[in-house]
Amino acid sequence: MASVQTLVDALEGARMIDLTRRLEPGIPSYPTHPKYFQMPWRSMGDPAEMNQLVLGEHTGTHVDAPSHFVREGDPARRHIDELSLHGFFGRAVTMTFGPFAGRNEFVRGADIEAWERDNVALRRGDIVLVNFQWAGRWTQVPEGFRFLEDWPGLSRDASELLRDRGVKAVGTDCVSLDPGDGGGGELAAHYTLLPAGILIMENVAHLDQLPPESFVMALPLPIANGTGSPVRAVAFVPA
Numbered sequence: 001m002a003s004v005q006t007l008v009d010a011l012e013g014a015r016m017i018d019l020t021r022r023l024e025p026g027i028p029s030y031p032t033h034p035k036y037f038q039m040p041w042r043s044m045g046d047p048a049e050m051n052q053l054v055l056g057e058h059t060g061t062h063v064d065a066p067s068h069f070v071r072e073g074d075p076a077r078r079h080i081d082e083l084s085l086h087g088f089f090g091r092a093v094t095m096t097f098g099p100f101a102g103r104n105e106f107v108r109g110a111d112i113e114a115w116e117r118d119n120v121a122l123r124r125g126d127i128v129l130v131n132f133q134w135a136g137r138w139t140q141v142p143e144g145f146r147f148l149e150d151w152p153g154l155s156r157d158a159s160e161l162l163r164d165r166g167v168k169a170v171g172t173d174c175v176s177l178d179p180g181d182g183g184g185g186e187l188a189a190h191y192t193l194l195p196a197g198i199l200i201m202e203n204v205a206h207l208d209q210l211p212p213e214s215f216v217m218a219l220p221l222p223i224a225n226g227t228g229s230p231v232r233a234v235a236f237v238p239a
Helices: 004-013 109-118 141-148 156-165 188-196
Strands: 014-018 037-041 049-052 061-062 091-096 129-131 167-173 199-202 213-220 228-238
Touching: 004 014, 109 156, 156 188, 188 199
Parallel strands: 091 129, 129 167, 167 199
Antiparallel strands: 014 228, 037 049, 061 199, 061 228, 091 213, 213 228
């Protein structure tokens, strides 16, 4: 059995890359989702300084639980507080595509298979991070509205490929794993992955700093009946 010191040595010997967007007023959010607010909170007689936060479950770098799209009565419906923590860490494979000049473009299953041939093969239980090279548009609104215009995403066949490979999570540097027009409104990535218990991470930062393989941890808050949660996502790579 490995000792605690073995784990400590492994982590301390790795380089850590923060994959999390900083939470601050004015950051982009999905057009129909709540915005982020931070307000000073002063209480009479309390010397402590604090703020009140108002935010949605899908604010900043976050993870979608199955209940975000799986409806009541479906046995696949699970909230964020009901999920095993094992789904939020493990080997991560980071794929890079683009940059994309067109609007609402797709990465397809054939693109993923070609990437595997040139890099590393997917394994069951992997976390897949898709770098669409969209992160350069992230900034505070109104300039940040460019981040919310016509972003790329996964096609249905790409989502089905990842589902059939048995990955446990798929992340993106965009605001949604489906393209800006929802893939013609079908939202195929969400409707393919979440019912299969495959988590979706969105607004993941600094994917351009990752090698094809790393170890990623992105732990959520245990929000009762939560359809998702902000996460602090971190990658560990060999130093």
